[in-house]
Amino acid sequence: MKDRTIKLIRKFLYSDFPISIDTLSEEFQLSKRTMRNEINQLNTYFIDNDFPVLQTIRGKGLRLTMTEQKKEALIELIGRDVHDEILTRDERLLDLILSISLGKKKVFLYQKEEELQISKSTLDEDMRRLRQLLTKYTVEILSIPKQGLVLNGKERSIRTMIYSFINKMVDNFTLTDEIKNQSVKQQIIFKYISLEVFKKIDQIYGESISASEDNLYRKNLVLFTGIWLTRFQNKQSIQSPDWSHKETHASQEIQEFVQAIFDKFSIQDAANEYKYLTFILDTFNPKNMSTSIEWVQAQLLSIQLIQHVENETHIPFTKKEADLQEGLYQHIGSLLSRLRYDVQFANPLKETIKANYDTIYRAVESFTPEFNKVLKKQLTEDEIAFLTIHFSTSLSELNQELTYFYRAVVICNHGLATGKLLSENLKELFHIEVLAVLSSREIELIKKLDVDFVFSTVSIEIKNKPLLILEPIIKEDSKEAIAAFLSQHSQYRRLSNEHRDSTQLFSDILTLFDKKTSQKVECQYQELEKIFRKNHLTINKRELQPMIQDVLKDENILMNVEAKNWKELITKVSHPLLKERIITENYIQAMIDSVDEYGPYIVIGKHLALAHARPEDGANSLGLSVATVKSGVEFGHEENDPVKIIFCLSAVDSFSHLNIMRHLIDLINDEEKLNQLVTTKTIDEFKQTLFN
Numbered sequence: 001m002k003d004r005t006i007k008l009i010r011k012f013l014y015s016d017f018p019i020s021i022d023t024l025s026e027e028f029q030l031s032k033r034t035m036r037n038e039i040n041q042l043n044t045y046f047i048d049n050d051f052p053v054l055q056t057i058r059g060k061g062l063r064l065t066m067t068e069q070k071k072e073a074l075i076e077l078i079g080r081d082v083h084d085e086i087l088t089r090d091e092r093l094l095d096l097i098l099s100i101s102l103g104k105k106k107v108f109l110y111q112k113e114e115e116l117q118i119s120k121s122t123l124d125e126d127m128r129r130l131r132q133l134l135t136k137y138t139v140e141i142l143s144i145p146k147q148g149l150v151l152n153g154k155e156r157s158i159r160t161m162i163y164s165f166i167n168k169m170v171d172n173f174t175l176t177d178e179i180k181n182q183s184v185k186q187q188i189i190f191k192y193i194s195l196e197v198f199k200k201i202d203q204i205y206g207e208s209i210s211a212s213e214d215n216l217y218r219k220n221l222v223l224f225t226g227i228w229l230t231r232f233q234n235k236q237s238i239q240s241p242d243w244s245h246k247e248t249h250a251s252q253e254i255q256e257f258v259q260a261i262f263d264k265f266s267i268q269d270a271a272n273e274y275k276y277l278t279f280i281l282d283t284f285n286p287k288n289m290s291t292s293i294e295w296v297q298a299q300l301l302s303i304q305l306i307q308h309v310e311n312e313t314h315i316p317f318t319k320k321e322a323d324l325q326e327g328l329y330q331h332i333g334s335l336l337s338r339l340r341y342d343v344q345f346a347n348p349l350k351e352t353i354k355a356n357y358d359t360i361y362r363a364v365e366s367f368t369p370e371f372n373k374v375l376k377k378q379l380t381e382d383e384i385a386f387l388t389i390h391f392s393t394s395l396s397e398l399n400q401e402l403t404y405f406y407r408a409v410v411i412c413n414h415g416l417a418t419g420k421l422l423s424e425n426l427k428e429l430f431h432i433e434v435l436a437v438l439s440s441r442e443i444e445l446i447k448k449l450d451v452d453f454v455f456s457t458v459s460i461e462i463k464n465k466p467l468l469i470l471e472p473i474i475k476e477d478s479k480e481a482i483a484a485f486l487s488q489h490s491q492y493r494r495l496s497n498e499h500r501d502s503t504q505l506f507s508d509i510l511t512l513f514d515k516k517t518s519q520k521v522e523c524q525y526q527e528l529e530k531i532f533r534k535n536h537l538t539i540n541k542r543e544l545q546p547m548i549q550d551v552l553k554d555e556n557i558l559m560n561v562e563a564k565n566w567k568e569l570i571t572k573v574s575h576p577l578l579k580e581r582i583i584t585e586n587y588i589q590a591m592i593d594s595v596d597e598y599g600p601y602i603v604i605g606k607h608l609a610l611a612h613a614r615p616e617d618g619a620n621s622l623g624l625s626v627a628t629v630k631s632g633v634e635f636g637h638e639e640n641d642p643v644k645i646i647f648c649l650s651a652v653d654s655f656s657h658l659n660i661m662r663h664l665i666d667l668i669n670d671e672e673k674l675n676q677l678v679t680t681k682t683i684d685e686f687k688q689t690l691f692n
Contacts (some may be wrong), residue, residue: 003088003184004028006078008042012054012064013071017481020061026355049077060480087184092116092126093133094169095188100141101162102192102230106148137161155231155238156276162227173219175199193226201225204264208257214439215415221257221284228277229265238276254282283337296612297374298333299661300604305332305367307665309391312363320394325658327390327417339377347382349418352473353389354381360395361388389417396424405431405493406486409446411438411456418472419457425474426455430482452492453485466492546656548663549691551624557683558627566600566635566643567592570611573627574648580623583650587618591648600635605668607644607678609635615652622657623650628678628686644678 008028011019025035039062043053051074054062066074087095095116099107113123131141139153139161151158166173170185175198182190190198201222210218258278267273302325310317317324347353354361364387368379408426412419416437423434435449440458446465453466460467468485470478556576563569570591577583590613595602603609613619625648632642647664651657667674673689680686 003091005038005042005045008038009074009078012062013074015063017477017484018057018061018063019477023061023475023477026351061477087116089126089129090169091184091188092118093130094165094185095191096126096130097134097162097165098188098192100149101151101158102227102234104234108148109143133165134161137164155236158236159224159227159231162231163224166223166227167220173223175202175222193230197229198222198226200264201229201261204257204260208260209253212439212442214413214441217284217415221281224280224284225261225277228273228280229261232267232270232273233265237270238272251282254278257281283334296602296604296610297336298329299658300665301332301371301374302328303658303661303665304370305364305387308367308370309360309363312366313359315360315395316398317391317394320397321658323397324390324394327393328387331386331390331417335379335383336375339375347385349389349414349472350382350385352471352475353385353392356473356475357388357392357395360391361385364388364391386417389421393417393421393424396421396428406453407433407435407451407494408453408455409436409438409449409451410434411440411443411454411458411460412472413439413458414472422455422457422470422472422474426482429474429479430486452494453489546622546659548624548660549687551622551660552626552687552690554683554687556623556625557686558625559680559683559686560630561627562630563633566595566633569627569629569633569643569646570595570648573611573625573646576625577623577648577650582619582621582623584618584620587613587650590614590617595635600637600641603635603637603640603643604664606640606671606674607632607642608640608664608668608674609643609646610664611646611648612651619650619652621650622652624648624660628680645674 008024011024011027021032021035021039024030025032028035028038030038039054046053051070052064052066054064057063096112099112109120109123109127113120116123118126127141134140137153137157137160139151139157142150142152144150153161166189170183170189173186173189174182175195176182177195202218205218205222255278258274258281261267261277262270262274305328306317306321306324309315361384365384368384371379410419410423410426412422419437423437426432426434435451436445438445440456440460443460443462446454446462451465453468454460454462455468455470456462457470457472459469466485466489468482470481474482553576558573558576561569561572563572571588574583574588574591578585578588591602591611594613602611627646629642629644629646632644634641635643649657649660667690676689677686680689
């Protein structure tokens with residue numbers, strides 16, 4: 001039986017609702033005509049083996065209805081082991097690359113012919129395709145007498161290649177003992193990296209990083225660590241001395257994880273490898289921004305991306321900008337770090353996201369030249385799909401009504417962003433209030449929540465709560481299933497409660513204060529907050545970001561500054577903030593050190609620089625200063641030197657300074673205004689030009 005037929009049977013076996021030909025055609029990437037032929041062949045197989053045939057449900061699709069006894073018999077019949085079947089080409093390619101890169105035995109082509117049960121010509125074609133796939137990683141396969149097939153390339157590139165190859169081949173990497181729940185490709189992986197090894201790594205993750213979360217971050221980290229460990233144990237080490245001299249900024253939890261791996265597997269005298277693994281795993285962490293250059297680039301790119309997608313789609317994403325920008329900022333920061341070493345995540349939901357959010361996907365995709373210009377690397381479709389998820393979630397938030405009729409919890413192991421997308425879609429389409437997005441490791445928490453039922457993207461067992469298994473992206477089939485589920489459990493329907501967000505009211509009142517009084521209003525702001533709290537009104541402080549004119553004081557505007565070099569210029573422009581104790585001496589040194597290490601990245605536009613460091617480097621509060629330069633100062637930027645105007649920004653979090661950043665982005669795109677600022681003679685003239 002063909003592997004595709006087995007997958008088709010399993011699709012019907014585990015679906016409680018009819019599946020349309022359109023859905024099957026999309027998932028299996030076959031024409032509708034070919035899909036119908038597959039269905040006819042499947043029904044013939046069922047008849048020959050005394051199983052019920054697929055039923056056609058008018059207007060809905062096909063459904064497999066049979067007794068539990070028959071289902072068990074069918075599962076037993078289609079169950080197979082990787083060694084007993086002829087593999088598909090993709091499965092053979094995966095087996096070939098893993099046997100060459102991770103196997104402990106020498107690999108010879110004639111042995112592979114016999115093992116894979118294929119002809120020499122078929123294996124030759126497989127090897128041709130494999131060599132072609134490896135070219136982009138600057139890795140090649142050599143056939144050496146007495147040694148067999150070996151990889152030729154830098155060890156760092158080989159490890160990245162193996163990780164990328166597995167991620168693209170395996171849709172959903174899971175650690176399960178049940179063979180029937182393992183895909184053939186996962187069984188191939190476990191031939192070369194044992195399931196026991198992966199489980200030990202996963203256990204260490206639970207002990208050092210998080211025992212509850214179960215998402216793409218965890219899976220990617222566990223997978224890469226398994227690859228690294230196997231290569232290292234096979235005597236394949238990083239030879240470059242660069243890692244031993246590199247200062248790492250990895251999070252404490254990553255360092256604890258790596259140290260626990262070294263202890264568990266008795267690895268000693270491998271400082272080079274310790275630094276390498278710590279750095280690479282930290283690039284997987286969406287919560288970490290390791291350098292100032294990543295911090296500012298992530299901020300600029302996320303703001304510019306939101307503006308671009310809103311212009312392309314005409315969807316008012318800026319109404320949800322605070323949460324959207326925060327999510328994008330974290331993701332892009334992680335992406336910047338990963339791209340340094342050509343590590344990009346594989347997205348198992350890529351095709352579904354492209355199909356269901358095509359307009360947003362294309363808008364994000366059209367912004368990629370800006371990414372490529374900054375990163376000097378091409379973004380993959382997988383990463384574009386991840387960025388699309390953030391916008392799709394905001395779209396659902398914009399569309400949903402603010403009244404709900406049910407309460408539920410979502411179980412999702414595809415990551416927080418995907419789980420949030422599913423929850424927002426449930427809110428938008430079915431008035432379901434989702435109280436929490438959990439992983440399958442947090443099921444016990446459901447008992448503590450006042451929810452009516454559970455939606456899950458993975459197979460789980462829940463007692464005393466109605467459960468519906470869904471795909472992460474809600475499609476037409478899923479909508480019908482949810483509607484039927486809600487109808488079946490209509491007794492759980494609740495009266496709707498009105499939810500009020502008084503952020504706009506608060507903002508309007510502040511505007512009124514500013515117009516009606518010239519006195520300092522900080523105390524009045526605090527009193528107003530107390531009034532709002534007393535009346536149980538919600539204030540989203542992230543949406544109350546000060547404007548540039550609220551932060552830039554007259555005494556922080558320096559005109560016609562003279563400086564011998566860029567270091568002196570940074571020191572002079574930051575002096576007003578130091579004088580007010582907005583920043584410390586350490587912050588100034590951190591700005592200089594950052595340019596010394598990473599080059600003139602703070603030159604963000606023609607003749608325009610933005611000096612900054614990370615908040616923990618000595619930023620005490622939000623502040624901004626600026627200097628025009630009498631004679632332009634060279635920073636070493638090929639296109640934008642000399643710098644004629646420089647801002648110094650002190651930021652204490654990831655959101656309070658966003659309006660300032662937006663203003664500076666506008667300045668990057670307005671060369672005429674920039675030239676006017678440079679030639680202004682007085683502070684009042686400078687302010688009038690800048691603020692207008």
